[in-house]
Structures are given as C-alpha cells and as structure tokens.
Amino acid sequence: MEHRTLGRSGLKVPVLSFGAGTFGGSGPLFGAWGTAGENEARRMVDICLEAGVTLFDTADVYSNGASETVLGAAIKGRRDKVLISTKAGLPMGDGANEAGTSRSRLISSVESALQRLGTDVIDIFQLHAFDASTPVEEVLATLDMLVRAGKIRYVGISNFAGWQIMKSLAVAEKHGWPRYVANQVYYSLLGRDYEWDLMPLGKDQGLGALVWSPLGWGRLTGKIGRDRPVPETSRLHATAEFGPPVEDEHLYRVIDALDAVAKETDRTVPQVAINWLLQRPTVASVILGARNEAQLLDNLGAIGWQLSAEQIRVLDAASTVTAPYPHFPYRRQAGFARLDPPLTA
Template structure:
C-alpha cells in the first residue's frame, strides 16, 4: 500500500480509502469489522463514513472496530443531511454542526475526528458561519482537518477564499463522484483542485457497481443498479457511452489478467490529482477483489486508451482556452 499527502497538509493517507456506507446494512457487523481489520493489516489507514449512513449505525461499527487502534487510523466522517425532524436537524449551521459532531464522536467512541467533511453545500447557511464553526472545532481539538463533498467549483473556491480572508482553516479535500463513467468534474473542479492543492477522494469509483463487469445490457433484477432514481440508477448508468467504457475496461482486464474492478480502480490510482478512491464492499469477496487494485502499475498505453474512451466531449470554454494556450510555457513550481 502506498501513501499520499491529503491536499495542502502533512496528513498521509493510504492510496485506497475504505468506504463504510454498507456497514450495518448489506454488510453485517462481523464482516464490516473483518474488512477494517484486513484493510489495516495490509497498510490501509484511511476510513470514510458519515453520520447518516444507516442512521448512524455505520459510525457505531467503525468506532467499535478501531477503538483499540485509533492512532493508526485517519478517520473521516460527514455532516449536513437531516438526522432529526426539527427545523435545525440538518444543514451546516453552527447549531447543527455542534450537535452533530458530538453525536458522531459518541458513536465513533473517539475524542477527535481526523477529517470532518461538509456532505453537500447548504444554501440556507452563510459559508462564513460554517467555516467559523469548523475552525473552532479544529482549535478545540475535536477535529483535525476539514473537507467538503459534492460541491460546485464556485462553491469550493468561495469557501477557500473565505477561509483565506478570515484566517480560518481551509478545506484540504473534496469528495466528489468520479470514475471512468462519471468524469463531470473534469470540466472545472479538477483543475481547481490541482491549482489550490485540494485532495480528491472520489466516491463511487466503480460507477455504483457498473464497472465491476457483473452487468450486461439487460436491466438487472437485483443489486444496486436496480434503483429507479439516484446516481446509480440503471437509467443513469446504462448509456451507450458508458457501455463503451465498460467494454474497454473488460478488454483491459483480460489483457492485464486483472478483474474489471481492479482495472477501474487502478486507473484512478494513476490519475494525476486523485489522492484516494473510496471503495466500498458488501461482501468479503468484493473487498478482496477491490484490494487487488493496489500494488501494480497499469501500462501507459492501456491507461491512455481508457482515458480516451471515457473522456468528456470537447466543450466550451475548454476547447476555446486550449486553442490559445501559450506553447512551450509552464508555470514555475513553488
């Protein structure tokens, strides 16, 4: 397992991050704890959860699993979505963040959270209020670093500017949906993260299971892709463009003697700017398959082939800006 610094920080995280959204739901408590133990025994140190996963049950299982190995773990969780029916039961107001962090700490059986993430932008709360509250949590020691998830590029840049202007702590990472079948952040977010040194920890790196090779062109009767709505619905995933990507992944898997999941994850590991893809597993067999993405290097020609088939179409303003790029000039390194 290799390690990488998370954004503009000295925090070293493993190149794979174990996601825990299934823990306590499709994954039993015993299997969940076994996954965490196997992950850590092989050098993995980065775990991601959220206070809304299985109504807090995921955090409880994670806390139980790591309580005797807490200092070995970089623990990330999130706040934003409603956890109570009253009007202040969600969002990222000062009140809700303060309530939510205490509840998460209790479930996780820990005194601190390594990376506390805003799960999605809150249009109702001024970003200054959110960042001031997160800054206070870092000062108090209950949180070590902060991150965000599911932001537009302008929302991330506004947050970074607010932190800089007020001398608050900065978001060191963003957690977006990103995979070979979901590269929307290439339009603006990716270049922003590279410019501002914000770590990228993608969720759904296998396209909600689409890139595992378990699906064909017939609509499935079981599994995550049977959902009628949401990011991993069959309607969203089963496009001609995505099937072209899947066929390329399957071809590469045969060529490299790997599984499709390992190919799709390894492509991300070699993508400039990606820190740690967040993979999840419902079974120990899926976990072992995904862990096989680490420890090898994809040949450049195969990587380029997958990059080309999955790339977004040429769009304005990117194609216009590219036309007038100054040839032979590069920015001096800092």
C-alpha cells in the same frame, strides 16, 4: 501501501481507503449498499489493516448514524492505528435545525459523531453538501472553533460546486481559518465531470480528492456488459435512481475497453477501473465500497501494478465525453490549450 499527502496539508493517507456506508445498512438505499454488523465489520477492518488501508470513511446520514456506530465498534481498541473521515450537513430529520451546517448543527453533529464512533477526535471532517442558507463565515468560524477545541483535525467538503469552494477558501484565507484540504467527489471512468472544474481547482488550491463510487455506482464490477444484463442480485435494481445516470451506449463502450484491458493485464475489471483512477491528477485516495470480504479482497488487487500508457489511452478514449462550455470546444484548439493546458498526473 502507497501513501499520498492530502491536498495542502501534512496528513498522509493511503491510496486506498474503505467506505463504511456498507456497515449497519438500513432503508432503500443504505440497506442495498450493505448490512454488515459488528462482527463482519470487524473482519473487514482486519483485512484492511493487514493490507495497509488505514483510512475509513463514513457519514452521519449513512443509515441514520448506524454506519458510524458499527465502524466505532469495529475499530475499538485500535483507534491509534486508523484515520477516521466522516461527513455531516445532509438532513437527519424533518426538524428546522436537523439539516445544514449552521453553528448549532455543526457542533451537535460533531458531538454526536464522536459519541457514535467512540472517539474523541475526527481526523477528517467534511461538509456533505453546501448549505446556501448559512453564511460561509459562520460555517468556517465554527470549523475553526472545533479544530482549536481538538474535536476535528482537518476539514474538507463533498458535493460542492467550484464557486462554492473558492468562496469558502477566500473567506478562510481572509480570517486565518482552516482551509479545506479534502474534496470527496464522484469520479470514475463513467463519470469524468470532476476533471472539468474541480480537478484544476484542486490542483491550484491544494485539495486532495477522496474518490467515492469509483466503480460507477456498481456498474463496473465486471458483471455487466453488452451481453451481460444487470444480475438479479445487483443492488442497481434498488439504487440506480439515487446515483449518477449513465447512457447505455457510453456504459458499454467503457466496459468493452475495460474488458479488453483486464484480459490483457490478467486483472479484474474493478481492479483496472480503480488503477486508472490512481493515475489521475489530484487523487489522494480511492474509497472502496465493498459489501463483503470477496469484493474487498478483489478491490485491494488494484494496487501494486500500473497500467501502461497505451492502456490508459484506450480507457481515456472510451470514457471521454464532450465537455460543456466553456471547456469545449476551446480546450481542443491550440491557442486555448497553450494558455490553459490539460492537467497531467
């Protein structure tokens, strides 16, 4: 298993990690993601560790804490062999203080997560969303306190806009508080918006991308195509409204390219889609969201080989969309590109 440094830190993470959102699933969204109990989860962890996948990602909001609880049970007795990443900040109830990243909420969220996970420290703690009602200074001072107390080791964010990240980094720099080193982002061949602002920011400021939904919210499984409608058993029937939208023609154009490259490489569509991500700048780890052993084993086949430059060009061409201002049309003009060239891996 290849390991990469997570942003501007000394922490090495495996290029593939496991998303435990499929553990303990309940409700319309998380129940459709997966419902693995302790025994099945333990077997999935076994497979991951055998393959060198040692980073496990979850969140308090996943099935109202059940994901953390099941993950904690699955890693019991081998905590020293794994890295735990979890998130907090999204609403966990209707109470006034059951959402956001205030000092009170962050402290209680971390303590609850530690209890559910059955551990005394969280390796990577990420804010699940930007809280506009809490001063950035309060958030970062609290994270600093939690790091100093040994409750968390590294901090990151997820679903933040570029300006929100930069404001936070500036405040952290001013006060000597921990800087964010991880940015958990949606990124796939169907959704390349990350490249427009957040990727250059990550490269410049030292944030490693932890990629969620690398298969485009379950659309790049190889089961969907121009002549292959969404299967009756697909979770998309229950979850599409919760995830990032995609136009049909764009979806089929990307799938056509993936099908061609998969046939050429004798790999599966998911393996090709994940391998493409691993060639992209700033990507530290791609989070696998398998519901069962078969999916997990297939996704693990995304490493140990590499797409050719021509195959990457084919996938890039099929998945590229027009970027918004100020990225287009200026990035395509030689003068602008000379001043601010595109990132390369």
